[in-house]
Amino acid sequence: MTAIKIGVITVSDTASVDAAADRSGPTIQEIVRKRGHGCVRSIILPDDEQRIRETVKNWCSESAVDWIISTGGTGFGVRDRTPEAISPLLEREAPGIIHLLLSESLKHTPLAALSRPVAGTIGNTLIVTLPGSVKAVKENLEALFSNGFIEHAIDLIRGGTGKQVHATMGSGHGGEPHHHHHHHHDHRVPQPRSILSHDPSLPVHARHRISPYPQIPLDHALKMIVNEIKPLGVVSLPVTSALAGHILGEDVYAPQNIPLSKTTSVDGYALRSSDPPGVYKVLTSKTHALADVLPDGSIFRINTGGPLPAGTDTVIMVEDTELVSTVKEADGQDAEEQEVKTLVQVPPGENIREPGSDVHKGDLALQKGEVLTSLGGEVGTLAFVGRKEVRLHRKPVVAILSTGNELLDLQSPNPLPFDGWGGIWDTNRPSLQAALKGMGYNVVDLGIVVDDIDAHVKAIKLGLENADLLLTTGGTSMGSSDLLKPVVERQFGGTIHFGRVSMKPGKPTTFASIPTTKGEHERKFMFALPGNPASALVTFYIFVIPALRKLGGWREDKCHLPRVRVKLEDTMRLDPRVEFHRVIVKAGEEGLRAMSTGGQRSSRVASLSGANGLVQLPTKREGGPDRLEVGSYADAVIIGELQM
Structure with a gap:
């Protein structure tokens, strides 16, 4: 059978605030991947009955996963509400699975009797709740995977007959588990069970009129990115x-x-602290070895950071000395200090850096x-x-391409075959390359890709072979020639983690993963950004930078660009979606002020020229204000250097 697509829900008040506290969720993901299956959705939720229920409903209605595994919130704690959240949703309960889980856990501890597992199906999706401890998760999953049990269950839920599993179990292998064989001997392109994109081989009139991809909240999209992506080696x-x-x-x-021995912190002369003010002969590294004790009546010229010669314990500054005599060159010119008069007696340890200081x-x-x-x-x-x-x-390498028959490369424009229209300059590749290279990332330029399936496949293959992250612009909306989602799902067996986000600009932003053997991990990630130039840059700063940082090993709390509180100098209209308004942030005596860059149309890349911040405007709510007035305060994402 094909690999099972699994969604993991961690239910924990603590982990919802600090994702690093989640140990069970990553354990589940690791176990299912070792079994040859794929974790395509993951999320951490607080012990909130409504949010748990909404997440399960959404994942099932999208047909995004075959099997939802939750961990946490199944006990008798005051906040444990996972069973109450999920039970009302079940269309067919699975008491046998509950019995299996409890009997397995009771082998290890009588406290398992306090667990309240839930299992059943919603549509074609199986839901199983597990306890919150890593130990219990491992024990329960071992039982579920034993003898191909869970593969058999999913096959039946998908509408299969179960013949393959029965045949395997009855083939004289002594009941050994055979889950690995279902996956590793299938060398065809892996296909996700649920392909939501339109079939580009069908006529134009057959395309979707409404996007099949749910419009998810911005914060869910951001969490999904940092949860899905793992750092490079x-x-x-x-x-x-x-x-x-x-x-x-x-x-x-x-x-x-460091320093390894006593050194001086000033330019001057090394001497003994017992040496009184007077005239001394000047020695240097050319006339005296450091290991030899400094002779009486001499001082040693030394520069900042230099080591002291043996027998000295202090340094007098040049400013506390006077030149007495010099050594002359053959032509009578002064060549070197011969004698210097010290004007003060210096206490021991003066102007000295001790070893290891x-x-x-x-x-x-x-x-x-x-x-x-x-x-x-x-x-x-x-x-x-x-x-x-x-x-x-390792820092990720980024492959970048633009899509669209209408695009022209500024440096090598090829005339378009359209009468009376000259095409559009490809703005996105140059602007995104400038941003990436300014941050020190290596970029593989895949050029402009025409609206053709073979051209898309060839470019994406090249990107998978030569880069760690694919970044595309255009081809993400509802046009008949928008091919990125169909190609990712149909030609590469990839997973669209999200295909629309409730934000402005950038609603059709797409985050996907593609199975690959060409990297450190079993899949590589791809962002398909909108084609409008301002949308592409805004979504780059909001989504792609956190992904690049996570790949590069940044701590999760440092992956996003910094945010600051700013005072608005312009009125800003609100939208039902979260909007990122391009601004110039200046620092002054009254704090940080944000000035709009003007028209915010998504095609107007000039709205980002000079912008160093993105004000995140709240959503417009029914009965609430439709704008933020001058003098209001809002949060701004800082994308460039602050101005004064």
Whole structure:
């Protein structure tokens, strides 16, 4: 049978605030993937009965998954409401599965009797609730996967006869589980069970008139991205300026004291603290070895950071001395200091950096997970402690393409065969490449792809082979020639995680994953951004940057661009969707102020020229205001350097 598409719901008040606290959800995803199946949806919800119920209903109505597994909220705690949320939705209950889960858990602990599992079907989707502990999750899934049980159940729910499973179980293999065989011997392009996109081989009149993809809330889309994407691996790279933007994959400790010996913090002369003011002979590194004790009546000229010679314990600054005599060149010109008069007696340890005063051997210099910024401090620290190489998360390579027969490449325009119309300059590739390269990402330019299935397949294959993330613009809406979703689902067996987001601009933004053998993970991700230039850039900053950062090993709480509170200098109209208004944010004595860049039409890329922020406007609600007035406050995503 084909791989099972699974959705995982973690129910936890704690994990809904801090995703790092979720241990059971990732455990489920790992187990099902090892069994040859795919986790295509995942979400963390608080112990909120209504939200749990709405999520299950939406996933089932979209036919997005074959099997929903929830973890958490099944006990007798005050907030445990998962059974109450799901039970009313079930069309056919599955008491046998409940018995299986309880009997398995009771083998390990009598406390399992306090669990209240629920199981059954809604349409063609199986729902099973598991406890919240990792241990219980592992035990329950082991029971469900035993002897191909769950594959048999899903096959029947899909409308199959179960003959394949019965034949396998009766073929003399002694009842060993055979779930791996269903997956690994099928070398055809994997096909998702639910293909929502239109069939591009059908006539134009047969295309969808209403998008089959649910319009999901912005916060759900953002959570889905960081939950689905896993960081790339760790590699060793030489310590150079090229490390900017990488994430440390190891703790960096100082291998020795810095400074290694006593050094000076000023330009001056090393001497003994017992030496009184007077005239002294000047020695230098050319006339005296550091290991030899400094002779009486001499001082040693030293520059900031230089080591002290043996026998000295203090440093007098140049400003506290006077030149007495010099050594002359053959032509009579002054060549070198010969004698200097010290004007003060310097106490011991003056102007000296002790060994290890900057860093002690074994000190933690930089912590795993830190960003090596382009400001230089982190790369400088690596050099300071003498690291020639360091282990880092690999930065993702991005493949980028634009779609549309109407597009012209600015640098190599080919005339279009349309009478009386010259086409449109491809704005998105240059603008997105500028943003990506400015952030230090390597970009594979796949060019302009015409509205043809074979051309789309060829370009996407090339992107999968040469990059870690695919970024496309155009071809995401309802036109008959909008091919990206159909190609991803039908030609690549990919999964559309979301195909519409309740936001403005950028409603048709699409986030998808495609199975692949060409990378570190079993799938690669793709963003299909809208074709309108302003929409493409806004959605790039809101969705793609968090994805790139997650791939690059950034902590989840650092994946999104920073947000600040700003005071509006212009009136901004509200929309039923969340809107990102392009602004110029300036810092002044009264704090941060945001000025609109003018018309916000999605095709007007000039609205982003000079913009360094995106004000996130709240949704317009029935009976509420239809605008934010001048002087109102709102949150803004910072996409560039603040102005003064």
